[in-house]
Amino acid sequence: MNEALFQFIWQYSLYNPFGLQTPDGESVTVVHSGKLNRDVGPDFPEAKVKIGNSLLTGNV
Numbered sequence: 001m002n003e004a005l006f007q008f009i010w011q012y013s014l015y016n017p018f019g020l021q022t023p024d025g026e027s028v029t030v031v032h033s034g035k036l037n038r039d040v041g042p043d044f045p046e047a048k049v050k051i052g053n054s055l056l057t058g059n060v
Contacts, residue, residue: 007043010060011036026052034060 009015010033020028028051034044042059049056 003043007036010044022051027060 003010011057012032017030020030022028028049031048031050032046034047038044040052043058045058047058047060
């Protein structure tokens with residue numbers, strides 16, 4: 001899979017968002033996929049992912 005395809009899938013949430021979980025069984029929810037960065041650096045800054053009861057914000 002090339003990076004452009006992966007970016008497209010992530011940006012438009014073209015994956016099954018239900019039942020996502022960590023290997024330890026904690027639930028995973030993508031609250032916000034972030035902003036697509038077409039320059040150097042992380043692909044999606046300002047993303048928000050909830051794992052269990054923790055909301056993580058940062059680069060994807």
